[in-house]
Amino acid sequence: MKIVLIGAGNVGYHLGMRLHEVGEHVVQVFSRTPNRAEKLANKIGAKACSKLSKIKASADLYIVAVKDDAILAVVKELASNGLQNKLIVHTSGGTGIGEMGNYVAHFGSFYPLQTFSITKKANWAAIPICVDANSKKSRKKLKKLAQKISPKTYEIDDEQRAILHVAAVFVNNFSNHLFHIGATICEKEQLPFSILKPLIEETVNKLKIGEPKAMQTGPAIRNDQKTIAKHHEYLEKFPDFKKIYEELTTSIQNNNA
Amino acid sequence: MKIVLIGAGNVGYHLGMRLHEVGEHVVQVFSRTPNRAEKLANKIGAKACSKLSKIKASADLYIVAVKDDAILAVVKELASNGLQNKLIVHTSGGTGIGEMGNYVAHFGSFYPLQTFSITKKANWAAIPICVDANSKKSRKKLKKLAQKISPKTYEIDDEQRAILHVAAVFVNNFSNHLFHIGATICEKEQLPFSILKPLIEETVNKLKIGEPKAMQTGPAIRNDQKTIAKHHEYLEKFPDFKKIYEELTTSIQNNNA
Numbered sequence: 001m002k003i004v005l006i007g008a009g010n011v012g013y014h015l016g017m018r019l020h021e022v023g024e025h026v027v028q029v030f031s032r033t034p035n036r037a038e039k040l041a042n043k044i045g046a047k048a049c050s051k052l053s054k055i056k057a058s059a060d061l062y063i064v065a066v067k068d069d070a071i072l073a074v075v076k077e078l079a080s081n082g083l084q085n086k087l088i089v090h091t092s093g094g095t096g097i098g099e100m101g102n103y104v105a106h107f108g109s110f111y112p113l114q115t116f117s118i119t120k121k122a123n124w125a126a127i128p129i130c131v132d133a134n135s136k137k138s139r140k141k142l143k144k145l146a147q148k149i150s151p152k153t154y155e156i157d158d159e160q161r162a163i164l165h166v167a168a169v170f171v172n173n174f175s176n177h178l179f180h181i182g183a184t185i186c187e188k189e190q191l192p193f194s195i196l197k198p199l200i201e202e203t204v205n206k207l208k209i210g211e212p213k214a215m216q217t218g219p220a221i222r223n224d225q226k227t228i229a230k231h232h233e234y235l236e237k238f239p240d241f242k243k244i245y246e247e248l249t250t251s252i253q254n255n256n257a
Numbered sequence: 258m259k260i261v262l263i264g265a266g267n268v269g270y271h272l273g274m275r276l277h278e279v280g281e282h283v284v285q286v287f288s289r290t291p292n293r294a295e296k297l298a299n300k301i302g303a304k305a306c307s308k309l310s311k312i313k314a315s316a317d318l319y320i321v322a323v324k325d326d327a328i329l330a331v332v333k334e335l336a337s338n339g340l341q342n343k344l345i346v347h348t349s350g351g352t353g354i355g356e357m358g359n360y361v362a363h364f365g366s367f368y369p370l371q372t373f374s375i376t377k378k379a380n381w382a383a384i385p386i387c388v389d390a391n392s393k394k395s396r397k398k399l400k401k402l403a404q405k406i407s408p409k410t411y412e413i414d415d416e417q418r419a420i421l422h423v424a425a426v427f428v429n430n431f432s433n434h435l436f437h438i439g440a441t442i443c444e445k446e447q448l449p450f451s452i453l454k455p456l457i458e459e460t461v462n463k464l465k466i467g468e469p470k471a472m473q474t475g476p477a478i479r480n481d482q483k484t485i486a487k488h489h490e491y492l493e494k495f496p497d498f499k500k501i502y503e504e505l506t507t508s509i510q511n512n513n514a
Contacts, residue, residue: 094487128452171436175435178431198370217267235423
């Protein structure tokens, strides 16, 4: 399949690398930052491009991996450049596909449910890919492509994808911030954050043997008021962290009431 | 070293198993629940006991692995049973050692910084052990024992241990609750929680390549108000989760302001 990749950020970069790796033909890579487009394009035998008007109409699929609030403007411009009958998909968890229909005939989403960093190789064997499209034919095409990239593929509609995105914010963005809070407290007190890393790893390993609810431990679930009071007192110096401590403690207790 | 283990819950159980594994001599296992004491004692060649008054004074070390608010009462009773000159330690992250000095001459802490479940084998190669005691001699003794159990041992005083315990609540108890929130949202919407597990694993894997602050992604740090508003709307059906969403979003944004 001939594919044009629009966007060479975290998602675009790793998707481009993987598409090339599984033998798909990425013909063009677009980024408004020419260097970024070239860097990826050179790695995967594609042409780089930094103007949407230079994108060719000869590909089978256009993957728009740009910031959520830029997606529709990009799709609109692609349509006005003669791509209105091409299959165009976005890679966003939090964006519906319906509005793309104002500009193009065939549209959908191709959402890898993972957090990517340019500096870290993606392990595609463990990345679920959620696909959707406005026709059965397009969905089938996307599903087939997804299956080449990952063993875990799902057909997920707009509503389901939006919900997965909320859940993903909790388990990824927010838990990462809790790790940051742990690191901040250690740093403030000149203790090595590395001392907490085995605990963090085990917290996740435990998900292999049971539901998180069954794995809950600590002062909140024990309703250990003495310890909770000590922790509140310590957290006076971190007002944001204290509020988070209180809300999470309350939620753990409500959840087990 | 002859050791008596007081408590056969999550910590006591795994500590007992490990002490036996590395060739230490656990002579007695105490639990108020006779079955529990017996189960562990049988596995590690120790005598089971369900009365504190039956604990013998012939051991070199007494490890008190009971609930935080029961520690002092246990130490007091041990002292009144003739153990007032023995080395007695607790395994609690959130409890100081000083008050033990009201009852016994030699005291300290032996704190494995990990979350344990009876059903999951502990990986001691990755469990930091924090030791402290009221004398250099006792500290040395505990450190030597800790080094047999784990390659990662630290001398950590009461204040540092209390701080590590706060940090541990954030990175372990609270992140586990965020995983539970993810699972609850998936369940409510009939989506498989397993779809989020690779994302959770990657969130932790990323700590190997950089500090959590540098790894932060998502709508909060992008200040993507449109997505945040959508998520608030969805979370109307989970008021606790909505408050947590708001506090964590605010904290991520303050932290990067």
